[in-house]
Amino acid sequence: MFLTPEIITLTVLNFLFVIFATIAFVNALKIVLYYNADATTSYQYALEKKSYLSATIIKFIFYVKIPLFIFFVYTLDSLSNLLPGAMCAAGVVSATSYGTPLLFLKILNLYIFAFWIVLNDEDMKYEGQPYLKKKFLLFCVAYFLLIAEIVLESVMFGAMDINSVVDCCGAIFSTTSQTYLSEILATSPTVLLGLFYGVFLLMIVSYIFKNRYIYSFLNILFVLISLITLIAFFGTYIYEQPTHHCPFCLLQSDYNYIGYFLYIVLFVGTFFGFTLGIIEFDDQELQKRFHISLLYNSLYVAVVSYYPLLYYVKNGVWL
DSSP: OOOOHHHHHHHHHHHHHHHHHHHHHHHHHHHHHHOOTTOOSHHHHHHHHHHHHHHHHHHHHHHHHHHHHHHHHHHHHHHTTTSTTOOSHHHHHTTSTTHHHHHHHHHHHHHHHHHHHHHHHHHTTSTTOTTHHHHHHHHHHHHHHHHHHHHHHHHHHHHOOTTSOOOOHHHHTOSSSSSHHHHHHTSOHHHHHHHHHHHHHHHHHHHHTTOHHHHHHHHHHHHHHHHHHIIIIIHHHHHTOTTOOOSSGGGSGGGTTHHHHHHHHHHHHHHHHHHTTTSOOOHHHHHHHHHHHHHHHHHHHHHHHHHHHHHHHHHSSOO
16 A cells, blocks of 8 residues: 555545544434434434434535545546556556445445435425434435445555556557447447437426426436446547547546536536435425526536537548
């Protein structure tokens, strides 16, 4: 294992997360097991106070995790200068068998904690707090996922060998390698773009008819097909290289850090859309979330579509 200022920062913050999250978890477990809204005992009042404390801790963790996730990606990119063969964060992620599962787990935890915040805000609107037990039961699950993420992150950094040569992004995202990813990248652009714009069109239709369940499901599909088409098609036009498929190089200064913008916009749009099918919002809040989701999803579609169109206008041909 080797230490850099970035890794030390992540380790210290993870240690604080474990302490605060454990306090919230103990309180959440008590609330799930013993809270009774109809009881008037002093113990029930104590549980209500602990629910506010736990909610504050959970919100603190989430609001720190958002910039910390960006910092984690930045750390991976900075480590690429230390690992032989790595050209960007992709090489660092593939340096150990823990990198890819950790990245997916971090993204999953962001969605779960963000969903918890929305559920908590909705719960606090009502005097009876109808989601009290549900939201703390959800946090009990999120707690173990958070601990798993922290452990996996520590193991990944500990398993890195500065003397071992790793694959560059060109090898990892090659269309000629014998992997499932290469098969996806080799899929016809017509098929991928048909799925991408088809799902987005269906999303607009479900928005017009305000069918929140279909809209929510389409947002799950949209985030998946968006990432696939970004790697397989749109990214090549941002790089202006037909063989460059790396989703991490988009985060570098050579491409104006456009990846940060795209990933944040996609997260916001799909998250607001996803929650519509799970939480019973009032009509005003429902309309607001519909608008925010479609706005951000449309912005994502507009930006990624801009690059191939600009390339064609400048060069008169497609890649």
